[in-house]
Amino acid sequence: MISRACFILSIFLISAVANDAFHKWMVERDSSRSSKIEFVTTQSPKDGHIGNVHLRVATNIKKNEILYSFDISRPTAVISAQEARRDPDVGHVFRAIQEKREKKKDRKAVVLNDGEAIKLYSMWLRVNRPDRWAAYLDVLPELDVPLMWSDEDLSQLKGNLTTDLKEAMDADWNTRFRRVLQKYPEHFPATSYTFRDFLWSTSLLGGRVWRHEGDNIILPIIESFSFDKKTSAKLQQKGDIVELVATRDIAGGEEIHLRHTDTNMGNRDLLDYYGITINDNEHDNVQLGVTLDKDDRLYGAKMDMFKRKGIKSGQMFTLTKEGASNELIAALRIYHTTLYDFDTVTLALVDKPISHQNELDVSRSILELCERALDAYETPSSREEEELLKKREATTNRVWNAARVRRSEKRILKRTILQAKEAMVNTNAKWDNRGVDIPTALKSIKSEVKPNTKLTPV
Structure with a gap:
């Protein structure tokens, strides 16, 4: 509608x-x-x-x-x-x-x-x-x-x-x-x-x-x-x-x-x-940026990989209900590449996991970026927001549309935070072979999400 x-x-x-x-x-x-x-x-x-x-x-x-x-x-x-x-x-x-x-x-x-x-x-x-x-x-x-x-x-x-x-x-x-x-x-x-x-x-x-x-x-x-x-x-x-x-x-x-x-x-x-919004808009998204650190001693090499990959420093990447895009993950893999990684990494390899630590760093960055973006909202809780959206006739168009935007963006961020935590668990299980009980670990991660911020598809 x-x-x-x-x-x-x-x-x-x-x-x-x-x-x-x-x-x-x-x-x-x-x-x-x-x-x-x-x-x-x-x-x-x-x-x-x-x-x-x-x-x-x-x-x-x-x-x-x-x-x-x-x-x-x-x-x-x-x-x-x-x-x-x-x-x-x-x-x-x-x-x-x-x-x-x-x-x-x-x-x-x-x-x-x-x-x-x-x-x-x-x-x-x-x-x-x-x-x-x-x-x-x-x-x-x-x-x-x-x-x-x-x-x-x-x-x-x-x-x-x-x-x-x-x-x-x-x-x-x-x-x-x-x-x-x-x-x-x-x-x-x-x-x-x-x-x-x-x-x-x-x-x-x-x-x-x-x-x-x-x-x-x-x-x-x-x-x-x-x-x-x-x-x-x-x-x-x-x-x-x-x-x-x-x-x-x-x-x-x-x-x-x-x-x-x-x-x-x-x-x-x-x-x-x-000046409009659409209910359950399948194209809702959140933008996150990745900027290379000029003080990084590998800045030149990473910038070169960015250019060859068609990425710009400071570029904004899109999060959707499906989570982080492949382009964002590739950019973060380059961002977190170490001198040791450069012994084995090639441009083609950034489309796949480079190393255990690099993949953990990628997930942590996504987690941090999403949490910082989520903290920027000085707005009602998700439960209060849902109640507000049920009272269409009692609110103005501006309040209504702003609430719709906030709701969809928050859902995407919370969903991506959960996916980043799940990725970290799976990464440790794959590379370290520590015998991680994945179902238990995932249950623990999901328990960190409060009931009033239940994640549902946008």
């Missing part, structure tokens, strides 16, 4: 005037001039600021029939870096920024890539609301992503990188984007733009982006993307034409959803990018 933060069953319409204006705006931009869909803008009655554009078919539709067609090369059809450069009011500013980026001669010049140009342009559109974009801007909601949350709300996501990301973005805003405002004050008066505008434009780019020839563009109907597998339409691209095509027969008046291309995202990424 998709969280109500995305597709809310109980909805009310924004103003009929705004809805009609947006429908007209979209119909005017249909390059096929035969739009078969209606556009209904909606908003959440609980949180107010969360909205979506819903699509309905106006008549019976056959499978593979084209419902709508975008010519993304046409002015004011999509928000893009190209659109920013040809804007009649501020296009010369974005063209100047592009020229300085291509020349790369002036080190003090403000250099923005195309994605950053879209951020700045969308901020300008939001503040100035030119008539050619007004109908779209009037129905464009804020995504309720953690970037837009208060510090108090973010405290529910300890262990999530959002707080660090906001700090990095604050630095980026103050050191780079505000320089643009200072250089072009007649177009970007500093008092009219805030850090919150910057966060909004970032969430807009993250949650509504469509890739075209390696560039990012923002399609107006991207708000209707769904992560539900039971969708009835898809987007397909032919050159500069992006078409909305029916994937099955659709009855007149039926609401349609698009199948989102990023279907392998865990709840943390879904929340960060789209």
Whole structure:
């Protein structure tokens, strides 16, 4: 079931005037001039600021029939870096920024890539609301992503990188984007733009982006993307034409959803990018990093093995409900390789156990990384969390979604901790031949897990 933060069953319409204006705006931009869909803008009655554009078919539709067609090369059809450069009011500013980026001669010049140009342009559109974009801007909601949350709300996501990301973005805003405002004050008066505008434009780019020839563009109907597998339409691209095509027969008046291309995202990424979570998301994961110690006398040799293995120092690896990935284990085997091991180890061998001690060190590292990640959550116990998740109507979307993210991440970490302990027992039994009673040892390890943190599949 998709969280109500995305597709809310109980909805009310924004103003009929705004809805009609947006429908007209979209119909005017249909390059096929035969739009078969209606556009209904909606908003959440609980949180107010969360909205979506819903699509309905106006008549019976056959499978593979084209419902709508975008010519993304046409002015004011999509928000893009190209659109920013040809804007009649501020296009010369974005063209100047592009020229300085291509020349790369002036080190003090403000250099923005195309994605950053879209951020700045969308901020300008939001503040100035030119008539050619007004109908779209009037129905464009804020995504309720953690970037837009208060510090108090973010405290529910300890262990999530959002707080660090906001700090990095604050630095980026103050050191780079505000320089643009200072250089072009007649177009970007500093008092009219805030850090919150910057966060909004970032969430807009993250949650509504469509890739075209390696560039990012923002399609107006991207708000209707769904992560539900039971969708009835898809987007397909032919050159500069992006078409909305029916994937099955659709009855007149039926609401349609698009199948989102990023279907392998865990709840943390879904929340960060789209402000939603999915119940029992099979793609939930936790990220752990491995960084080589530069003081290690074998640093050069290990770095060389990292590179040959396609691994970077500081790289983040994914934990899933299945536990540690083979890539993480291989990286840790290299990390813990000793001078003695180098007498026998080869690059191919890191995909298999190197030695008794090395394998124990790998399991201990996974154990330590998971325990440290688990300790980062200053949140309720798992039992209290389960009770909270049963009271959907009594809580806000932010509390609900944060609890879902915490629950899945904690489960993965606890499960991986148990697997690491089991691996240590099995390693000792295999290499040392100490006559370890494995069933007894495993029973002892499992007894360390408290009843209220029972591990269950995500």
